[in-house]
Amino acid sequence: MHILMVGTGGIGAYYGARLQHAGHKVVFVARGMHLKAIQEQGLKVTHPTLQFHQQVTICDEVELHQTYPAHEFDLIILTIKAGATAQWRNSWKNWLTATDTKTPILSLQNGVDNERLIAEVVGRERTIGGLAVRIGGHIVSPAVVEATGIAQIVMGYWPNHSQNPPPAALTHWQTDFQTAGIPTFVTADIQYELWRKLLINNGVNPLSALTRLDTRTLTSHPTYGHTVYQLMQETAQAARADGVAMSQGDVDEMFNLIKSFDAIKTSMLVDREQGRPLELAAISGAVLERHQRLGTQAPVTALVSALLEQGL
Known part of the structure; x- marks a missing residue:
């Protein structure tokens, strides 16, 4: 080719x-x-x-x-x-x-x-x-x-x-x-698969950039791990705006998958360490925009995104 x-x-x-x-x-x-x-x-x-x-x-x-x-x-x-x-x-x-x-x-x-x-x-x-x-x-x-x-x-x-x-x-x-x-x-059904990946991306990418922790540290921590799961749930709910049905089983599967990974520095964490722009709009922004369309709330995604936008 x-x-x-x-x-x-x-x-x-x-x-x-x-x-x-x-x-x-x-x-x-x-x-x-x-x-x-x-x-x-x-x-x-x-x-x-x-x-x-x-x-x-x-x-x-x-x-x-x-x-x-x-x-x-x-x-x-x-x-x-x-x-x-x-x-x-x-x-x-x-x-x-x-x-x-x-x-x-x-x-x-x-x-x-x-x-x-x-x-x-x-x-x-x-x-x-x-x-x-x-x-x-x-x-x-x-x-x-x-x-x-x-x-x-x-x-x-x-x-x-x-x-x-x-x-x-x-x-x-x-x-x-x-x-x-x-x-x-x-x-x-690639659109479904893209949303399944966004479950992981919104679950760990912004939070890792905020805390500067790798994926294994986040998902194994009692508080951060619960936050990752909440971020994934908000992502699954947002998918309805695109006509994509995400089940609780999808959330559980993706959460257990990221927990099983080796410790990974997310791309957003690396971008933050190197002073590059973050893909916040494409990840958290996509979730928040869909919730706005649906008339629903994504408070954890909104909080993590706002803290990153403020430079914390």
Whole structure:
């Protein structure tokens, strides 16, 4: 496959390295010092099951648009921060919708709104929702990425294709990803799966950034663990605004799953430590906006979000 990896942070670098290592042609997009360092030194990705240090094809978005037509790629994988999705799709719109371009876009981002934003530009038929599950990945220095975890991918056409069998392209990509060492699953209802992941993201990401504690410390603590569970319950209730039914069983399953993880520094905690903007709007903001629509309350999510916004 010829793959475009938009975003070369912890997640994008890891999956892109896996795919290149398996023989696929990957073009990475990055910027700033990270881009310059990779151009000079190659990309280094370390994972318990992968040691990758190779030269890669990488450029910024201006060079990409001047050098490659979008239809040259078989798949575009988007791993940028959720808060940048709207600006990205607007600035890339002409390139993404040029004549003869039918390349699908797979979002591997936090939140439940990225796919809608993408589909508004390229259409649902080119929009694939996705989850990067049980992976921790971070840039430790320019051109150097460390990743941990099983690093699964769950994907499906957005919002679902529950009335029809999975399109052949999905099963083809699933096979290619599996062969590259990426456990991959195709779902008939990706919107449901995105909300299940938001249960975990809203449960631990903001609270970890606020307390500066890892996931295991949070979930095993008698007070913080109860707070995580409350945040997950508020998320499940918010899903009703999107017509997604989250049961108490979903909350219990996701809570027990995050409790079973190794201690993980969440992406929001890492962003706070490094002084980067937090994905608060895409995670807690999505929950609060749905509760507002439903005319209900999410007091724990509102409190944690307000404390983070105040810089505490």
